[in-house]
Amino acid sequence: MHRSVELEKAYRLLNHGPVTLVTSAHGTARNVMAASWAMPLDFDPPKVAVVIDKTTWTRALIEASGEFALNIPARQIAAAVLEVGNRSGRDGDKFAACQLTTFAAEKIAAPLVEGCVAWLECKIIDEVHQQQSYDLFLAEVVAAHADPRVFDGHWHFADDALRTLHYVAGGAFFQTGAECVVQG
Numbered sequence: 001m002h003r004s005v006e007l008e009k010a011y012r013l014l015n016h017g018p019v020t021l022v023t024s025a026h027g028t029a030r031n032v033m034a035a036s037w038a039m040p041l042d043f044d045p046p047k048v049a050v051v052i053d054k055t056t057w058t059r060a061l062i063e064a065s066g067e068f069a070l071n072i073p074a075r076q077i078a079a080a081v082l083e084v085g086n087r088s089g090r091d092g093d094k095f096a097a098c099q100l101t102t103f104a105a106e107k108i109a110a111p112l113v114e115g116c117v118a119w120l121e122c123k124i125i126d127e128v129h130q131q132q133s134y135d136l137f138l139a140e141v142v143a144a145h146a147d148p149r150v151f152d153g154h155w156h157f158a159d160d161a162l163r164t165l166h167y168v169a170g171g172a173f174f175q176t177g178a179e180c181v182v183q184g
C-alpha cells in the first residue's frame, strides 16, 4: 500500500534517521543494499545525501544509471535488511534470496521494495570529487511515496511490524519508539 507524498514533505520520510535500502538498476541488472548513512539535505527542491562505498555493486549501477531509490524498511523485513547489507548482488539476485518483492517506481528504473513504509526516488547530482573522495552521493528527490497507515504528513507508529529501524552494529537495530511531541 502506498500513496504519493508531496515533494516538499519528502524530507520527512528520512528526518527520523532510519536505515534505508538503496535500490538501483541499469539495463537488465537490478540490485538492493542496506545503507544507514543517508540524510535529507534540502527542502526545495528536495535533496538527499547517501554514502555508497566503492566496493558495492550498487555503486556501479548508480554511476551507470544516475538514479537510485531510498526505501525505508519496516521492522517486518529487518532480517532481509541485514542480509542485503551483508552480501553482494554480484554473487546472485538478493531480491530472490531475501524474498523481497518489488513494485515499479514512477520516475526511475530502480524497483521499489514491498515491506517498506516509504520510498524516495532520486536522480544523482554529479559531484564527482565528493563521490571519489568521500563515497558521498547527492541526489534530487523526484518522487516520493509512503504507506498511509504510518505517514500522513507526519509519522505515527501504532503497529510494531511497521516501525522503522535504526542500525547500531553487529546485527542490532533499534525500532522507532514512541512519539514525543514537544510544543515550544
Ligand SMILES: Cc1cc2nc3c(=O)[nH]c(=O)nc-3n(C[C@H](O)[C@H](O)[C@H](O)COP(=O)(O)O)c2cc1C
Pocket (backbone or CB within 6 Å): 019, 031, 032, 033, 034, 035, 036, 037, 038, 051, 052, 053, 055, 056, 057, 058, 059, 081, 082, 083, 084, 085, 086, 087, 088, 089, 090, 167
Ligand atoms: C544495516 C547496514 C547498513 C549499511 N550502511 C551502509 C552505508 O550507509 N553505506 C555503504 O556503502 N554500505 C553500507 N552497508 C554495507 C552494504 O549494504 C554492503 O556493502 C552490501 O553488501 C553492498 O551490496 P552490493 O554489492 O550488492 O551493492 C550497510 C550494511 C548494513 C547491514
